Amino acid sequence: MWLQTTWFVLYIFIISGYAILDGFDLGVGMLSPIVARTDHDRRILLNAIGPVWDGNEVWLVLGGGALFAAFPVVYASLFSGFYLAMMLVLMVLILRTVAIEFRSKRPEAWWRSLWDWTFTISSYGITILLGVALGNVILGVALDQQGNMSVNLLDLLNPYSLALALVSVSMFSLHGAIFLTQKTDGELLEKIKSLIPKLLITFFVLMTALIVWTLLRDEQFTQNFKDRPWTAVFPVLAFASIAASWLFLRRGAYLSAFLASATMIALLLGAIASGMYPVMLRSTTNSAYDLTVQNASAANETLMVMFVIALMGLPFVLLYTAGVYFFFRGKVELDDESY
Amino acid sequence: MSVEVLHRIQFALTVSFHFIFPPLSLGLGLILIIFGVKSVRTNDPKWRQLSTFWVKIYGLIFSLGIATGIVQEFEFGTNWSRYSRFVGNIFGSLLAAEGIFAFMLEGGFLGLMLFGGTRLGNRMWLFATTMVVTGATFSAFWIVMANSWMQTPQGFEIRDVGRGPQAFMTSFSDVVFTPSFSARILHVIAASWMVGSSLVLSVGAYYLLKKRHVELAKTMIRVALPVFAVVALLQVAVFGANQATQVARDQPAKLAAMEGLYQTESCAPMFLLGWTNPDEEKTTGLHIPCLLSLLTTKNFDAPVTGLEATPRDDWPNVSLVFQVYHVMINLGMLFVAIGLIACGFWIWKRKIWDQRWLLWVLVSTVVLTEIATIAGWWTAEFSRQPWIVWQVLRTEDAYSPNVTFAQVVFSIAMFVVLYIVVFVVFLRLLDRRIKEGPPPPQDSEETESLPDSFGEIFRRRSRVSSGGK
Secondary structure: OHHHHHHHHHHHHHHHHHHHHHHHHHHHHHHHHHHOOOHHHHHHHHHHHOOOHHHHHHHHHHHHHHHHHHOHHHHHHHHHHOHHHHHHHHHHHHHHHHHHHHHOOOOOHHHHHHHHHHHHHHHHHHHHHHHHHHHHHHHOEOOOOOOOOOOOHHHHOOHHHHHHHHHHHHHHHHHHHHHHHHHOOHHHHHHHHHHHHHHHHHHHHHHHHHHHHHHHHOHHHHHHHHHOHHHHHHHHHHHHHHHHHHHHHHHOOHHHHHHHHHHHHHHHHHHHHHHHOOEEEOEOOOHHHOEEOOOOOOOHHHHHHHHHHHHHHHHHHHHHHHHHHHHOOOOOOOOOOOO | OOHHHHHHHHHHHHHHHHOOHHHHHHHHHHHHHHHHHHHHHHOOHHHHHHHHHHHHHHHHHHHHHHHHHHHHHHHHHHHOHHHHHHHHHHHHHHHHHHHHHHHHHHHHHHHHHHOHHHOOOHHHHHHHHHHHHHHHHHHHHHHHHHHHHHHOOOOEEEEEOOOOEEEEEOOHHHHHOOOOHHHHHHHHHHHHHHHHHHHHHHHHHHHHHOOOOHHHHHHHHHHHHHHHHHHHHHHHHHHHHHHHHHHHHHOHHHHHHHOOOOOOEEOOOEEEEEEEEOOOOEEEEEEEOOHHHHHHHOOOOOEEOOHHHOOHHHOOOHHHHHHHHHHHHHHHHHHHHHHHHHHHHHHOOOHHHHOHHHHHHHHHHHHHHHHHHHHHHHHHHHOOOOEEEOOOEEHHHOOOOOOOHHHHHHHHHHHHHHHHHHHHHHHHHHHHHHHHOOOOOOOHHHHHHOOOOHHHHHHOOOOOOOOOO
């Protein structure tokens, strides 16, 4: 039991790692046409994420692998049930990768603008699709006894899930903008700075509204918080983090603001997780078919092996991730190796 | 056409496209390490010049490898949900281990490697490159482990805990080191080194033919040719033969399909070229008598088990397996010949530089090694059918029951269009990069000013910039 819960926590940790790291580079993609009008500025933005975006995306791969290993039943039901949505996620992931890679390889304006738009649209695409998927996971899906479901793409696009997608877009845009304050200079920096308060207020309003909506529409979710009052620290601290981020921004402490924003993302995901635990995928057909941390996990032998592997591997992962970010710290300058 | 076949077509399509890239980056990584070591040892700026040129190509190849690799990881869940539930306890853990140990290492250090030319001294650049290549090699280990478990499964038991039969791990070490693993990983790594070195060989030969960057081109060939020739020889004589022996021992029905051996025969022949006749259950063609018996059992007269020993329902598509296997085998032997002839002309008063026909042959090697590698992978996978996990789970019991025919048709169409576009643009950019050629050598003072130890890296204030373009 402790092993299954530990893996649930580790899983949320990996998802948070992905949301924090790929979150800012998705945000940069979404902001790009708004803040960067010239080719030079676009390249600055692209190179701000240049050395790290590949590594950030690997967290998604790790998330997929960890879900497969620790909760294979959830992995199989979720991925096959959301078939078309998943295929679209794959398509935009590939398009985004090649857009970053291809864009600056040729000088023609049409070429660059083609891939710039591909980069931006696919950044929105990934954020929206993942937001919609998470929204439907919270709502529950029509799982049958075998754990199978088939959800029409249009059914996924319900108001709640779209609202969650919108919150994700505003959250990653804000996170990306705060990240860019570290990397840009001059006029571009001023433009981003003037945008941040608007992004922050938008996000704050949307997030608060979504939290209220979630608590009002979802009795089980609310009940879980009442049963485990201590888990209220997640949403409360998330609000504290966003406030802290605001204060840091006003004082010009951009790195601290970024860290606060990153903490907030992890806390929000923690809040969703604690509202759902022990259910991972709720069945709207019959609550007996719910996939939970207990009935959908891998066997204890596997979880134990994986736990040892995670204990050995994750510290190194965190160490060199931090090392690489430290090495590439500071403002972006373009050179021969730039994107 | 059944929906099972569609799922198989989609997986075959996406994994084959993916498999163009990882062997290239594994092999090119090895060559980059050699360049890096030379650079540290000699301080000759030409090595950094070569690294700068090839690392950009590496980046292009690598990012396509990542983008197409995520597809594979997702497809187990989207298209093969019953497989995923059945093997989650085993297969999933190998994939997750690959993520933590391999992808993170690659992803983490990739930025340092790609941007090292203007930011890192020789030793630290070599360090970053080595880390990425180590990650890529680990990745090959874990994924071949997972695939080998599907070929020769062990270390598990099947129990039903309410959701139908599932495989439960009984021994992690048995799962990791299945009987086919060591033979298969050596074969795959050697193949990757051949693919990577042949890319460098091709580009070097192309420059010589066009009389461009002649000195650098000769250096490329001097580094890549020995790697190519030696590995080609080892691949046929040791790693490939070793794997054939393993297949004969663990999966006799698979070997029988590869060689088109319908009846159990002593003194079984080995075909060089041939045609299987499924109606008459006979294989005809150019063959060497008794060689198959000799290679698999070290004895001319020993019987080799034919397909007749296996129930017909458990046969793969023999004609298909036979042909793709022979494409691989014949190309493998051709590579040995190319390697030996090219080395011969090199040793013989360096005459290789003037042999235009031979240089053209070298240009073609990268395409041929890619074809051989993919044909080899197809051989391994087609001959495992109709099993997805050898003699444990059938492919027809493994696909997602809740995904409709129309949905798979849509996703296949999507991947076909997407991959064609991506591949065409990739080839054009690669072509352009190769035609642009290596950059001018870096100023040695500039190289020396770059941080070249961990201490210097973390003390540095602002990085050296050589100006935007």
